[in-house]
Amino acid sequence: MAREVWITGYGLLSPLGETPEAWFAALADPARWRAGVDAAACAPFPIHPVGAYALEKQVPKPGDQRAMGPLMQYGAYAAGLALEMAGIKGNAALLQETHLVAASGGGERDWDLDRQILAKLEGANDGGALLNQQLADGLRPTLFLAQLPNLFAGNISIIHGVSGSSRTFMGEEAAGVDALRVAFRRCAAGQGDIFLVGAAYNAARPDLHQQYHAGGILLTGGWQPLWHRPEPGVCLGSSGAFVVLESKERAMARGARPRARLLAVESERTARKPGAAAQIAEGSFARILPQTKPGALAVLSGASGRGGITHEEREFLAAVAGDTGLPVRGTAAAFGHAMECAPLQNVVLAAAALERRALFAPLEPDEPIEAEFEGALRQVLVTSWGHAKGEGMVLLEAIDG
């Protein structure tokens, strides 16, 4: 584990735009980021949708556009942004040595078809034959491919020509952290030089709303401040986020500009008994601590908003902050919670903030852990406590220090 790992490119398509200037301008103004919430589209569940964007800028072929639903479109777009920044886009030789590690669930279903079938099945006696007939007549082959999670990465390979390898991880927030962890460790160990790592999430998914709502985790009604929400506190956000990881040697050899240095990726799990996640996080933080620079460190938390576990993370961070005075930002307040994509989104935000040496203003000024920070930002700790499982922690550093 000797090699230094750099982030040489990042891309984020989000409810607050697709450029660092747009994200940080919106984050500086509560009225602007609060305006990103759409309470009507999927009522009673408020969501943070992505705004209008020009898909054709990264996915020029109409055939490619049609082969994907919004989830995969967000991912392909963000992957294109990251490759572009890293100077890899369109470079066939570099793309052939680029390894893709993605985190994704399945793509969108045909909801109109589901609605029709449910209605028809309601009064039917012989449900089985009717279901077969409805599915055979109604399902479209293209849509099936757009539903397969591995086609998330498959489409990125096809659209952008990434051909080193392709792996897709599934499993909510932990999948995003593990995608980053595996790429980081492979890169550090010399099992590959260039990695494209990312995820996407579509918050406007009635099929997923039904599933999550059955578990009582979704926020209903209006938006609420993140750190004090009830158990049904998850307000979903759409997003696509990718980073290019590269060994320092490989990046220097091709003259690529580093954006941030990736120092550590911790990913653990525990049976979620009260206090167990905090105990795991204490262990991860203790391993990371020797690499941290007190006074120049901030936390971007991936807290989902689900009441109990979010409160536990708040208490953990308050205890850590009590010792070191570090400022915390719960980004789901402004972006919504993007599940698999949430940790990647925070890593992109961290890299962009480190390039600027500046942290954005508190999103919840009344919450003590969201302290003001006016200093020069040198390091960012990203936390990712999954809404149901998985405790991740990532440390990034500014390149000159």
Place this chain on the structure above:
Amino acid sequence: MARDAGKPIAVTGIGMITSLGVGVAENWRRLTAGDSGIHRITRFPIDGLRTTIAGSVDFMRDEPITIPSHSYVMADRAAAEALAMAGMAGQDFPGELVLAAPPIEHDWGTRRALSARLDCGENSPYSPGRRVHPPTPDLAPYYEDFLNGTLAERLAEKYRVCGSPITLTTACASGATTIQLGVEAIRRGDAPAALAVATDGSISEETLIRFSLLSALSAKNEEPTKASRPFSKNRDGFVMAEGAAALVLEDPEHAKARGAAILGYVRGVGEAADTFHRTRSHPNGQAIIRSMQGAIEDAGLQAADVGYINAHGTGTPENDKMEHFGIVNVFGAEGAKKVAVSSNKSMVGHCLTAAGTVEAAFTILTLRDGILPPTINYEVPDPAIQLDVVPNQARRQEVAFALSNSFGFGGQNVSLVFAAA
């Protein structure tokens, strides 16, 4: 692709379930006897379906089957068998879990039941015109059981593995990818062992119809055991199947130090992504060729050293043609005629997510016992595919090195090289 010949990784435990039965011994006995596990579907009505056969696993339990519950039961059984064989049952496992699982979403039975009970708002297609209930605790399984991370979470808890368990999909290459991730983690010293598990219990009306609409499935329904015909001229698609397999991967020194029996070695891994099309390989076969070459190079071998190929061999016109093309490129025209190539899918069907691990397990048994499993239903050879497919009957033949191929929709290709212990 690794740049250096990689360290061999020992396999010290295997577990398996397919349409042929439960457990390694039963599967290997039936596979080498040339038995087929393909049968008529009874799990759901088959009225109006173009394909009515599958290699579903119907003997694990009597309760109603959901994709995650069925996939879990098989994965659990395979993992338990592998850990017992490795002499590691009932202890903390010294490495991480890498699980290949089918993508999870509500099946129609679940969707109907939940839609009748839960109010998701006026706009939702899933609460059509009903005024029903807010979420109550009894509905929690409809949420938790269908999270993509839940299967791995439950296995990780039960088998006490280290760290965060990975759930992955690279379509039909998924099983091979789990082995690759485990091998990489051991090689870079993250842990002395890894538990690679793959499971797929996803045969339902909708999955069957989806693959049918892609024209991927055989429709030779009359004689189910004869439907899967890899490399034959009259092949017409693959047969969907279910199953699970597990491999305990271990640093050879670690295995020897604790006195474990080594069943075989993973010697090389190779992979390459195709950028051509969502369901087809590039006509130049480059990704398949790079994948096989990468695995052979990583093993520090030449193609001529490989005595047996456990083919992806799905029985679709496209796959078998391209796989043959790739083999000829990697082994040369003469070499391709010499190396034995057979398809387990002729007997167990295509276990999709689990196929790569099921076939890796069979490949290790092939090397261990010196028996090449056959390609059954090989009655009408395809003149365009000149390979020794070990037709119809198993063959006694000692082999030192074997290659196992897994190629997925979406262009994800993984090849593994195994060596005898």
